[in-house]
Amino acid sequence: xxxxxxxxxxxxxxxxxxxxxxxxxxxxxxxxxxxxxxxxxxxxxxxxxxxxxxxxxxxxxxxxxxxxxxxxxxxxxxxxxxxxxxxxxxxxxxxxxxxxxxxxxxxxxxxxxxxxxxxxxxxxxxxxxxxxxxxxxxxxxxxxxxxxxxxxxxxxxxxxxxxxxxxxxxxxxxxxxxxxxxxxx
Numbered sequence: 001x002x003x004x005x006x007x008x009x010x011x012x013x014x015x016x017x018x019x020x021x022x023x024x025x026x027x028x029x030x031x032x033x034x035x036x037x038x039x040x041x042x043x044x045x046x047x048x049x050x051x052x053x054x055x056x057x058x059x060x061x062x063x064x065x066x067x068x069x070x071x072x073x074x075x076x077x078x079x080x081x082x083x084x085x086x087x088x089x090x091x092x093x094x095x096x097x098x099x100x101x102x103x104x105x106x107x108x109x110x111x112x113x114x115x116x117x118x119x120x121x122x123x124x125x126x127x128x129x130x131x132x133x134x135x136x137x138x139x140x141x142x143x144x145x146x147x148x149x150x151x152x153x154x155x156x157x158x159x160x161x162x163x164x165x166x167x168x169x170x171x172x173x174x175x176x177x178x179x180x181x182x183x184x185x
Contacts, residue, residue, distance in 0.1 A: 021166025028159025051079025
């Protein structure tokens with residue numbers, strides 16, 4: 001891969017991540033409860049389907065013997081039970097997942113902010129944007145970790161943060177790899 005190809009790949013990754021952040025952030029801000037419930041429903045349906053597949057494999061696959069067969073059926077039944085419970089108690093499951101996801105996102109944003117800071121050098125193009133992104137990412141991560149009881153506010157904060165970070169990522173995508181023009185030329 002050439003340097004230009006690598007730069008285009010990084011730009012595309014930044015742009016795609018940014019657009020996804022903007023779209024999800026807007027959905028959360030415009031329809032917070034519906035967006036959370038839809039996400040929970042998707043996870044519940046996934047659990048049901050995965051459980052049925054595991055159970056089917058455990059029952060029908062002739063090459064499985066003993067504990068392997070029992071394990072597949074058992075895991076399948078656990079997934080099915082989790083999916084049914086989640087769909088039957090969508091509000092409670094949504095609240096639990098919101099808290100769980102907030103903590104996971106908080107940790108991810110802290111790591112992402114630290115990684116962004118480690119890429120900054122005096123020769124980095126778009127250095128200011130990278131530092132801004134890192135600071136916002138670190139602040140968002142710390143706030144999410146230390147305020148887990150405010151699930152509703154956190155959910156809105158996640159939406160706003162995704163929107164802001166998405167815009168910054170799109171800007172970074174346009175600036176990444178651009179050659180610097182020395183002052184006075």
